[in-house]
Amino acid sequence: xxxxxxxxxxxxxPRNVGEIPDANGVGEVGNxxxxxxxxxxxxxxxxxxxxxxxxTFGCGxxxxxxxxxxxxxxxxxxxxxxxLTNQAVVTALDGLPPAKIHCSVLAEQAVRSALSDYYRRQGxxxxxxxxxxxxxxxxxxxxxxxxx
Amino acid sequence: xxKRFVYADNSATTAISKPVLDAMMPYLTECYGxxxxxxxxxxxxxxxxxxxxxxxxxALGAKPNEIYFTSCGSEADNWAIKGAAMAGAKKGKKHIITxxxxxxxxxxxxxxxxxxxxxxxxxxxxxxxxxxxxxxxxAIRPDTALVSIMxxxxxxxxxxxxxxxxxxxxxxxxxxxxxxxxAIGNVAVNVVEQNIDMLSLAGHKIHAPKGVGVLYIxxxxxxxxxxxxxxxxxxxxxxxxxxxxxxxxxxAIEIASxxxxxxxxxxxxxxxxxxxxxxxxVPRCRLNGSREKRLAGSLNMSFEGxxxxxxxxxxxMKGICASSGSACTSGSLDPSHVLLAIGLPHEIxxxxxxxxxxxxxxxxxxxxxxxxxxxxxxxxRAMSPVWEKIMAEENN
Numbered sequence: 001x002x003x004x005x006x007x008x009x010x011x012x013x014p015r016n017v018g019e020i021p022d023a024n025g026v027g028e029v030g031n032x033x034x035x036x037x038x039x040x041x042x043x044x045x046x047x048x049x050x051x052x053x054x055x056t057f058g059c060g061x062x063x064x065x066x067x068x069x070x071x072x073x074x075x076x077x078x079x080x081x082x083x084l085t086n087q088a089v090v091t092a093l094d095g096l097p098p099a100k101i102h103c104s105v106l107a108e109q110a111v112r113s114a115l116s117d118y119y120r121r122q123g124x125x126x127x128x129x130x131x132x133x134x135x136x137x138x139x140x141x142x143x144x145x146x147x148x
Numbered sequence: 149x150x151k152r153f154v155y156a157d158n159s160a161t162t163a164i165s166k167p168v169l170d171a172m173m174p175y176l177t178e179c180y181g182x183x184x185x186x187x188x189x190x191x192x193x194x195x196x197x198x199x200x201x202x203x204x205x206x207a208l209g210a211k212p213n214e215i216y217f218t219s220c221g222s223e224a225d226n227w228a229i230k231g232a233a234m235a236g237a238k239k240g241k242k243h244i245i246t247x248x249x250x251x252x253x254x255x256x257x258x259x260x261x262x263x264x265x266x267x268x269x270x271x272x273x274x275x276x277x278x279x280x281x282x283x284x285x286x287a288i289r290p291d292t293a294l295v296s297i298m299x300x301x302x303x304x305x306x307x308x309x310x311x312x313x314x315x316x317x318x319x320x321x322x323x324x325x326x327x328x329x330x331a332i333g334n335v336a337v338n339v340v341e342q343n344i345d346m347l348s349l350a351g352h353k354i355h356a357p358k359g360v361g362v363l364y365i366x367x368x369x370x371x372x373x374x375x376x377x378x379x380x381x382x383x384x385x386x387x388x389x390x391x392x393x394x395x396x397x398x399x400a401i402e403i404a405s406x407x408x409x410x411x412x413x414x415x416x417x418x419x420x421x422x423x424x425x426x427x428x429x430v431p432r433c434r435l436n437g438s439r440e441k442r443l444a445g446s447l448n449m450s451f452e453g454x455x456x457x458x459x460x461x462x463x464x465m466k467g468i469c470a471s472s473g474s475a476c477t478s479g480s481l482d483p484s485h486v487l488l489a490i491g492l493p494h495e496i497x498x499x500x501x502x503x504x505x506x507x508x509x510x511x512x513x514x515x516x517x518x519x520x521x522x523x524x525x526x527x528x529r530a531m532s533p534v535w536e537k538i539m540a541e542e543n544n
Binding site for chain 2: 012014033037039055057058063
């Protein structure tokens with residue numbers, strides 16, 4: 001398993017770890033059975049992501065992709081954050097081993113899940129804007145990373 | 149605490165020892181002859197080959213002509229299992245028995261035979277990581293061609309009752325193979341006293357190089373040939389011998405088989421200090437596998453709320469080489485089949501750590517591991533949403 005220096009840097013010194021007590025968008029994706037859970041907290045004011053924090057249970061790549069995803073959306077508008085792709089996270093980390101690409105997908109989903117929660121709290125149906133977020137149990141079946 | 153380098157993954161592989169390298173050097177340089185050649189350079193190579201064979205035989209309580217050199221432990225397992233199954237099939241015996249927590253070299257060989265129409269009984273291990281001889285006795289049928297059970301589990305280090313299982317198989321006249329890759333040098337093995345018909349071992353687990361293994365086949369046991377070709381290894385395993393490595397293996401097994409008890413005492417002290425301290429200081433952790441029936445130099449623990457690879461990466465940053473389950477499974481994202489077999493839920497199996505020691509490790513290594521490991525677990529738990537949930541449930 002060969003990780004880039006950037007992945008190791010974000011793993012050993014992850015940015016934005018923790019919780020936001022007064023977050024107005026919180027999302028959690030993944031499944032402990034699969035070995036990855038990401039929880040993301042957003043503090044959004046006037047359509048801008050003022051603060052973002054995460055907590056992750058998972059491998060080195062799961063922690064690094066969470067950290068990088070928070071860096072990529074911090075200070076951005078909600079619209080910009082909605083455009084975050086897993087590929088952007090992979091590129092910003094100078095690549096990931098093939099077996100770990102699913103971690104970047106999870107990081108993208110964690111952001112979308114937190115944004116969905118933000119819309120829901122405003123009384124807005126998030127699905128037309130954010131799209132469908134896979135439920136954790138469906139994640140497990142569709143990720144194809146393991147045998148169960 | 150000053151940073152150290154601690155190699156604590158000796159169940160994965162070991163460093164080549166100085167005496168082993170010294171023994172090998174002539175066969176990597178001036179003694180390059182082919183053991184099958186008739187001239188003096190070939191004869192000296194042949195003599196070295198037979199000397200190594202005698203050393204392996206002595207360590208196992210076997211005869212030299214029962215020792216076959218292979219390319220690795222996996223080859224020995226493949227040969228024993230597939231060769232015995234195929235030989236059994238010729239006599240109408242198409243049932244084979246193993247356990248559900250073997251090394252993949254054995255497990256996947258059994259699965260391959262299953263695809264070829266053999267019926268396989270996978271004996272379930274208990275929560276302690278053990279198999280009882282009675283389980284084997286009950287599973288044996290008139291059409292059983294082979295029982296293959298590992299001597300020591302590579303991930304959790306439990307020692308199985310091989311002499312008792314050997315006795316049952318001998319009485320039932322069923323062939324018995326054991327994968328002893330993790331046992332050699334740690335447990336006193338004697339193929340005659342323990343009724344073992346076939347046994348696999350690998351050089352690199354006992355300070356010899358990678359790329360050399362052994363299959364012991366008791367005289368009188370007929371199994372199919374695995375590698376066709378020249379007349380090497382009594383025409384049962386073709387291919388020009390990996391002489392330098394074989395010489396290294398001979399030296400290594402001679403050293404590994406001496407003073408096992410004294411060496412185990414030292415490794416046991418390191419192991420127990422880590423187990424006892426970590427169990428006492430870290431909440432929600434467990435030792436995997438029997439506390440008593442385990443390798444002196446191996447431990448496997450699970451820590452709730454964290455994932456194994458993160459733990460290994462952080463230990464690596466502290467200079468500690470360890471493993472999460474088996475290194476052979478690191479390409480997969482599945483938790484270890486061994487930890488699942490002893491009944492661990494997936495989410496706990498993900499957070500496991502194996503530490504395995506050799507004679508080179510010290511009590512200072514144990515202290516350094518403890519003082520590095522505990523803050524790492526705390527740090528990973530502080531950023532884990534799973535740990536957050538566990539704590540919330542505990543406080544309710």
